[in-house]
Amino acid sequence: MGDQFPPDVIYEIFSRLPIKSLARFRCVCKSWLKYINHPYLQTIHRFKEEPTPIIFQLVPSANSNKNSKLCKISVLRVNQLGTITIEKDHVLDVPYKGWSHQTPVLGSCNGLTLVLYEKTPWHGTLLTLINPVTKQRHDLPPVKLRDTEWDCPSSLQAAGIGFDDSTNTLTTVFVLCKESFWSPAGINPPLCTMVHRLGMSSWREMPQTPALPICDEGVFAHGRLHWLSNSDGFHSANDGRKVVWFDVKMEEFGLTDAPKGGQYGQLVDLNGEVGFAYKDDGIHIELWVLKREEWVLRCRFDLDRPRHIDVVVCGCWNDDGDILLTSNGGKKRLFVYTLKTDDLKEVKLDGRCEAYIRMHRSSLFSIRGQNYK
Template sequence: MVHFPSDLHFDIVSRLPIKSLLRFKCVSQLWCNMIDDPSLAYMHLTRSVEEPKMLILDHQTKNPDTSRFTEVAGGFLKADMKLVTKFAKSKACFLESCCNGLLCFAKNYDDRVLVLSSWRPISKGPLCLLAGRPIFACGALHWFVYAHVDRDALKGKYIVSFDVGKEEFGSISPPKYYSSSHLLDLGGNLAMVDRSFDSHIEIWVMKEYKKKEWVQEYKIDVNPRLGILDDFWVEVIGLWEFGEILLRYRASFISYNPKTDVKRYIEILDLHFDIVSRLPVKSLLRFKCVSQLWCNMIDDPSLAYMHLTRSVEEPKMLILDHQTKNPDTSRFTEVAGGFLKADMKLVTKFAKSKACFLESCCNGLLCFAKIYGDRVLVLFNPLRQEVIALPPHRASYTKKSKYGLGFDSSTNTYKVVRVFSRGGSFNMGADVYTLGTSSWRPISKGPLCLLAGRPIFACGALHWFVHPYVDRDALKGKYIVSFDVGKEEFGWISPPKYYSSSHLLDLGGNLAMVDRSFDSHIEIWVMKEYKKKEWVKEYKIDIYPPLGISDSSLVEVIGLWEFGEILLRNRESFISYNLKTGVKRYIEILGHDVEVLYHMGSLLSISKFQTKQGCETTLAFSYTSKQSSVFLHQSGQAGLHKGLAPLPGQI
């Protein structure tokens, strides 16, 4: 144990940065009192212990109360405005002035709230009207005079100063006329930024305040060196770590080292997230190369979910090529005319089987099962060229299971439901796997009966026709089985007609049924309002003569796509039919063994959800939380901030 006289403690403690002092408040009550003592704070100030930092004031924070103040990588501090706005009982608080680590706010538009306890009038006010936020340097506050004050009357005295000690106003002549300038505190000195040039800015510094002499200290080439086109928008925020100068140009921040002439860009991503969420997947995959931060942002699942709600993607048709001979480099291509083409190679390689069957697709993801041994399930995002395996479910019954992939928009999760027969057409069980978890969960009630075909995901639910072997009389019209992906409940829907020659589809986001029981035409029924479960006969398409198809029962409606056309498949030929104009066009799709699907691309990087033994799902979640601190803040302001030990009772 070391014994010091307590006044020595005081000296040592005054040399510590605030971050340490706030921690050491917990040492003992004595230390706590010492650290809160104003005299320590003033001594601390004279020692210049604190490194200059940049403070980001977050006006629109969604952070929990526990993270009101944080240190951000790269010399930044970040503070919520919540405390200020709560205290002022107004969301509109304006930063009036700052000095030695304290910020002074006024409630916007009613500056009486600022009134502390008692104001003393002083004998003489300033020369004239003042503009902007004052700069505190060398014991005085400094303003430019208001732009509309008659310039001739001022005789060059464009800067008004207020000596805080003497409580006297004075005036200072700037080195030049000030119209495009701004003042700042540059390492403790008063400085002025001259922005009247095209290619550079000049920073004048008043080195010796008493002599009132300006020195042109820095000349920073902003164009083209910093890539700034209009220097009028450049704001110099201050001098900070490594002797660098932080500049703000519109929404970007640049830290410039005048000694080494090196600049570095600092991303304070605020609005980028919103803009990026409006771009199609194709652009975003390209922009992954922009920077690591963008790459992380684009791979973040929360962007993918936001992207989904914006409906950025155009509906496309996806061609799944089962027997490709393409080289690996062209596993995914855009084909002229609104088609995307994806190799199955990635899937088959991953599943170690050429026989993979498409079980279900939903919001841009495809779910395959190995045909022989259907416990192997893989999820495929063709746009991202990512494949992951889902964990195997428990027991396998003799009959093949059915799988449905759906999206729960209330929790932003993809779920896979497995339906299996326990023996017989009406004894069904089901379990659910949620993407990002490690195992399947049984659910209490399975569907009504055996299901047929591939499910259709629409309006938050999966839909199957019941199996044709199921006794029709026992069903009493309940021919469509639904599965609500959010509630994890099975239900049923009556189709508008008996279903034997029909198929279901997703038509522009609605559940639809194609009736193929006529010779010369097909009818498409659409469930416009899903809650009401009412079918509307929306389209009637003549297939003979205009389309020249002789057997309507073989026509498959793939979906609604560009220009409001409906893509139909009749055996090996594809016809796009414009419902408004009645114009049909034949489309040639090359390849022997291809599947064509309606596809809305997904940005989601599913490889983030790959379950690995040991680290399992935490991978995805830790990733998200790590990222959020970097860019999930909005409407930041950055300003030079020097800390000061807390003053007791300052409020």
């Protein structure tokens, strides 16, 4: 095909194919591999497929070590037969030796998901990148601070992965407590920022750190990673929450105000945009989107569920902007909010589910073929 058609036609044909097929077509010949791996095809193919729910479930491992677990990663398939039913389609397993109450997912970007699989004072923090569509996996170098007394499992504050379009490079950011994982109220703990660019053989410590403590996984959008500041004890509730961002190209931190009244919300990826969701009175959810440094209200809806059920937003269910929500802790209950009809329905799940659910959008970015330095 490479000799019969001009490159523009070949790129147009490949851009219309699903990513799962393109991942297989890489093996046809060197010419196809060159076209499929080219950054131009990745750019024009980006966001052409709807987001897919990915489930990360921790289960006991067959290993004799009682602390050893497996992170079973599955795609959630949707069957539209009168009622919405989700069935688990298993993809792959990743070893996990972290805390049982902590999610193994530390971020996702450009079709790749950052997964934690071990945290020890001796080995440091071990991370792996996975591509659920192609089933590729790549282990990153261990994150371990030198000459640090408190380099322990509790030192992790936040993490995330972003993509630098100027260099076509995936960047992983890791923020830790440098000396102690505990500090008195009102005193910011000393932080350390570690950066790893895919293709390098080690992590690099940055001189700059976040202005405020941050937590959880970062949401990547428009060249920046975003975290919600951990406000407990560091500023009054009247000041509101802050969103800490990190520019992956410039490697600089900055601050943006969260929506007013949203002291107890969460950041979420909404089809490549930064979203902020919070419950204003326990039974209502407001969902905001960050547009050009300003927050715009996207929707507000009633949960119509018992107040004791803690519901979190997973992300956009499809390109129409419908929202997938899940209960937090214990047996999962799933809900879908339809934007056009302003309707919230519970989703039936095939089998018991005690897991972490994230939205995933496929990408052509390949973990393989990186030149390590």
